[in-house]
Amino acid sequence: MPRTRIHNMNISLDGYAAGEHVTFDAPIGGAERLFDWFDGRVIHGVDRVDAPVTLDRAVISLWSQGIGVEIMGRRKFGPQTGEWPDDGWRGWWGDEPPFHTPVFVMSHYPHPSIDFPNGTSFHFVDAPPHEVLRLAQEAADGRDVRIGGGPSTVRQFLQADLIDFMHLVIVPITLGRGVSLWEGLAGIEDRFTVETVTSPSGLTHQFWNKNGHD
Amino acid sequence: MPRTRIHNMNISLDGYAAGEHVTFDAPIGGAERLFDWFDGRVIHGVDRVDAPVTLDRAVISLWSQGIGVEIMGRRKFGPQTGEWPDDGWRGWWGDEPPFHTPVFVMSHYPHPSIDFPNGTSFHFVDAPPHEVLRLAQEAADGRDVRIGGGPSTVRQFLQADLIDFMHLVIVPITLGRGVSLWEGLAGIEDRFTVETVTSPSGLTHQFWNKNGHD
Numbered sequence: 001m002p003r004t005r006i007h008n009m010n011i012s013l014d015g016y017a018a019g020e021h022v023t024f025d026a027p028i029g030g031a032e033r034l035f036d037w038f039d040g041r042v043i044h045g046v047d048r049v050d051a052p053v054t055l056d057r058a059v060i061s062l063w064s065q066g067i068g069v070e071i072m073g074r075r076k077f078g079p080q081t082g083e084w085p086d087d088g089w090r091g092w093w094g095d096e097p098p099f100h101t102p103v104f105v106m107s108h109y110p111h112p113s114i115d116f117p118n119g120t121s122f123h124f125v126d127a128p129p130h131e132v133l134r135l136a137q138e139a140a141d142g143r144d145v146r147i148g149g150g151p152s153t154v155r156q157f158l159q160a161d162l163i164d165f166m167h168l169v170i171v172p173i174t175l176g177r178g179v180s181l182w183e184g185l186a187g188i189e190d191r192f193t194v195e196t197v198t199s200p201s202g203l204t205h206q207f208w209n210k211n212g213h214d
Numbered sequence: 215m216p217r218t219r220i221h222n223m224n225i226s227l228d229g230y231a232a233g234e235h236v237t238f239d240a241p242i243g244g245a246e247r248l249f250d251w252f253d254g255r256v257i258h259g260v261d262r263v264d265a266p267v268t269l270d271r272a273v274i275s276l277w278s279q280g281i282g283v284e285i286m287g288r289r290k291f292g293p294q295t296g297e298w299p300d301d302g303w304r305g306w307w308g309d310e311p312p313f314h315t316p317v318f319v320m321s322h323y324p325h326p327s328i329d330f331p332n333g334t335s336f337h338f339v340d341a342p343p344h345e346v347l348r349l350a351q352e353a354a355d356g357r358d359v360r361i362g363g364g365p366s367t368v369r370q371f372l373q374a375d376l377i378d379f380m381h382l383v384i385v386p387i388t389l390g391r392g393v394s395l396w397e398g399l400a401g402i403e404d405r406f407t408v409e410t411v412t413s414p415s416g417l418t419h420q421f422w423n424k425n426g427h428d
Contacts, residue, residue, distance in 0.1 A: 003261070047217070047280020047358050052423030053379050055411050058276055065275070066261020144261050165267050197269050200409050209266030 003144045003164040004133060006154055007063040009181070010034040010169045016178030017151035022079045027092055029075075031178050034171050037203055042098040055199045062167065068143025069136040070099055073153030074107040077122065084111045091122065102139050104132055106153060129160045151179045158185055163210065166192075170204040217358045217378040218347060220368055221277040223395070224248040224383045230392030231365035236293045241306055243289075245392050248385050251417060256312040269413045276381065282354025284313055285346055287367030288321040291336065298325045305336065316353050318346055320367060343374045365393045372399055380406075380422040 011017045012034060019029025028035060043049055043061040074080075078089050084107075091097055097120040104125050105111070111124035125132050136145045147157050157163050182188075192208040199205060225231045226248060233243025242248060257263055257275040288294075292303050298321075305311055311334040318339050319325070325338035339346050350359045361371050371377050396402075406422040413419060 003265075045279040046276045051217075051378070052407060052409075053421055054409055054423075055273075055419070055421060058273060058421070059269075061276075061279070062260045062272055065259040164265070193266060195266075195268055195414050197411060197413060199411060205269070207267055207269060207272070209268075 002068075002137065002140065002142060004147060004157070004162055005067070005144050006147050006149075006157075006163060006166040006168075008060055008169060009149070009151075009154060009166060010037075010171050011151075011181050012171055012173050012175040012178070014174050014176065015180045015182045016175040017149070017154070017181040018179040019175075020178055022075050024079055027079075029178065031175055033173055033175070037171055037201065044098070044100075054201070055205075056201050056203055059167065059205055063146070064100070066144050067101060067146045068140025069101055070103045070146045070148040071132055071136050071153070071157075072103060072105055072148040073150050074105055074124075076148060076150050076153070077105045077107075083109050090114055090116075102136075103148070104136050104139075106132055129156050129162055133157070133162055151181045155181060155183065155185060158188060161191065163208075165210070166206075166208040168206040168208060170206065172202050172204075216282075216351060216354065216356060218361060218371070218376055219281070219358050220361050220363075220371075220377060220380040220382075222274055222383060223363070223365075223368060223380060224251075224385050225365075225395050226385055226387050226389040226392070228388050228390065229394045229396045230389045231363070231368070231395040232393040233389075234392055236289050238293055241293075243392065245389055247387055247389070251385055251415065258312070258314075268415070269419075270415050270417055273381065273419055277360070278314070280358050281315060281360045282357025283315055283350040284317045284360045284362040285350050285367070285371075286317060286319055286362040287364050288319055288338075290362060290364050290367070291319045291321075297323050304328055304330075307334075316350075317362070318350050318353075320346055343370050343376055347371070347376055365395045369395060369397065369399060372402060375405065377422075378424045380420075382420040382422060384418040384420065386416050386418075 016031060019031035022029040042063060043057060044064045046053055046058050046061045049057045077091050096118055097116055100119040102121050102123060104123050107124050108126050114122040147154055192210055195207040197205050230245060233245035236243040257271060258278045260267055260272050260275045263271045291305050310332055311330055314333040316335050316337060318337050321338050322340050328336040361368055406424055409421040411419050
């Protein structure tokens with residue numbers, strides 16, 4: 001059975017996974033420190049990792065394994081709000097978006113699809129999580145669907161009980177403010193079995209597997 | 215730069231990675247307990263893992279990432295010794311060997327190549343480690359080469375300083391006898407930077423990265 005997965009979900013010790021105000025200069029809305037612990041690249045498999053191969057890099061490289069489609073919120077695609085302006089924006093990632101699959105961007109406002117030569121394409125959908133997931137699963141053709149963030153998008157899918165697996169990365173910093181991953185999700189751990197391992201780097205990796213799927 | 219990698223190298227607390235006498239009934243030579251901790255399958259990517267996705271399974275699934283060729287010792291291929299008998303033996307793995315790449319079997323005795331429909335092929339070579347590695351790298355076409363074992367084969371490549379990365383799994387059992395991974399390798403850790411992490415399962419994973427490759 002294909003899974004719906006979340007990978008490399010970085011949160012601070014106080015539970016924030018992004019800043020509140022995404023701008024062209026601050027793609028994580030001021031919470032960029034959450035990502036300082038990584039080398040900034042999305043890693044497609046351990047063979048693409050520069051030496052050394054560490055636990056962190058190995059676990060991060062699971063991100064693309066067996067993924068057929070990503071679903072993301074509109075703020076992960078760009079900082080614009082309301083109607084999409086005609087500004088030529090094609091996402092944060094230049095000519096080589098790292099996804100290499102269709103990406104469904106959740107937005108209430110229409111936007112034409114965008115295709116990149118490397119296999120990435122962006123499709124804009126105005127629908128609730130379970131409906132977007134159904135469309136994504138059709139497009140994924142038997143492969144898994146990744147929920148790519150940001151945190152408010154992840155939270156919607158967790159609230160709707162649509163997540164089979166989540167890889168959470170607890171970064172040992174405090175942010176004091178931002179977008180909380182946990183708001184409205186009190187007690188959600190009851191639906192999962194959580195495995196925790198701490199990396200020599202100081203990061204803590206958690207593997208959340210939904211109960212009842214063995 | 216392509217790497218030469220070792221994955222899922224299971225050893226006991228007393229340093230044994232296999233038993234001494236491989237037979238048709240005992241492919242690990244009596245040290246099968248080293249593998250009781252896993253579910254017995256080789257895992258091609260986290261998307262093929264049954265729920266739950268654990269740290270152990272995630273790390274084990276790195277095995278096939280970016281690998282173009284495996285090199286193995288003849289005892290990993292079969293229990294026969296001396297000249298290969300005409301016994302129709304095609305390895306331990308039935309009609310679906312898990313490798314899906316060319317496999318170079320090191321043997322002093324000639325044997326015709328064997329091809330499987332799933333992309334696995336076995337080629338028998340009588341040459342020292344550095345020469346077998348050169349042939350394997352040519353065949354791997356830019357991908358990494360995996361040294362697949364058994365332990366005496368791994369030891370030869372470590373002694374010849376041909377290994378860039380080793381994933382070691384310390385299993386919390388004692389065997390008392392067997393084939394040691396470490397024999398003749400005293401002080402080898404000086405050539406590597408070793409990262410250690412203990413899994414909630416009780417296994418300890420070590421990532422050995424050769425120094426001077428950053």
